[in-house]
Amino acid sequence: MTTLSPAAAADRTGVSIDTLRYYEREGLIGPIGRSAGGRRVYTEEDVFWIGLVTCFREAGLGIADLREFVAILRSDHSPQDRVVFLRSRRAALEERVAALHRAIGVLDEKIAYYG
Amino acid sequence: MTTLSPAAAADRTGVSIDTLRYYEREGLIGPIGRSAGGRRVYTEEDVFWIGLVTCFREAGLGIADLREFVAILRSDHSPQDRVVFLRSRRAALEERVAALHRAIGVLDEKIAYYG
């Protein structure tokens, strides 16, 4: 199984080493395995999960939101509970999309005015 | 012409008095007129402009972005320059929409998995 050093993981994910440690402290990823000497060893699975976290961060979710997300997915909640949670998160993201479209609409008005 | 006290303006716009002052300091709105005694007097036009700023804030634009936006719209730039700027802002917002859709897609996968 291929594993990655902290530097390699940072390179692969586009997330800085400091931020990877921060995410781990906050419970968003990991816990990450360690080598005999105590260095972090990232698996492909870790990298995948970091990708998910990054995706949500880019979408504007906060650290607390993601912590909750991780907690729900890893807990022993029923599939129904998970779906309820996931749908509520989805609705929140749709509302952000709507806010963006409102702003884009304003820009389009201005562009039409000057264009 | 109807004008509004700070409290009324805050009530109408949903923006706190402190934040209205902050936006004014930062050059996002105003300058707001003053009464004989030095209190702020908000016009309907001010309220409209605050609405625009709020719209962009809700869409995730930062204070610096909005300051630039205001500066461009108020300056004597040519219509072409304004349109170029507005289009670049529009593209940035579209990218945010794309990021949100990626995240929504991830949620949909999870929902499909559990649902």
Added chain:
DNA sequence: CTCGGATCTGGAGCGCGCTCCAGGTCAAGT
């Protein structure tokens, strides 16, 4: 005229999400 609530200013404080630093450890090359 007095009282109390709204507002003023300048500046401090705060939560978030990193980012950086000091001081020490581990590991590979020479």
Added chain:
DNA sequence: ACTTGACCTGGAGCGCGCTCCAGATCCGAG
């Protein structure tokens, strides 16, 4: 063995966007 560089931990620092506070001023109600 020695050097060098990546990595470790705990904690400080920072930029953003407010939010709150102290102390002073204004102004409408009684």
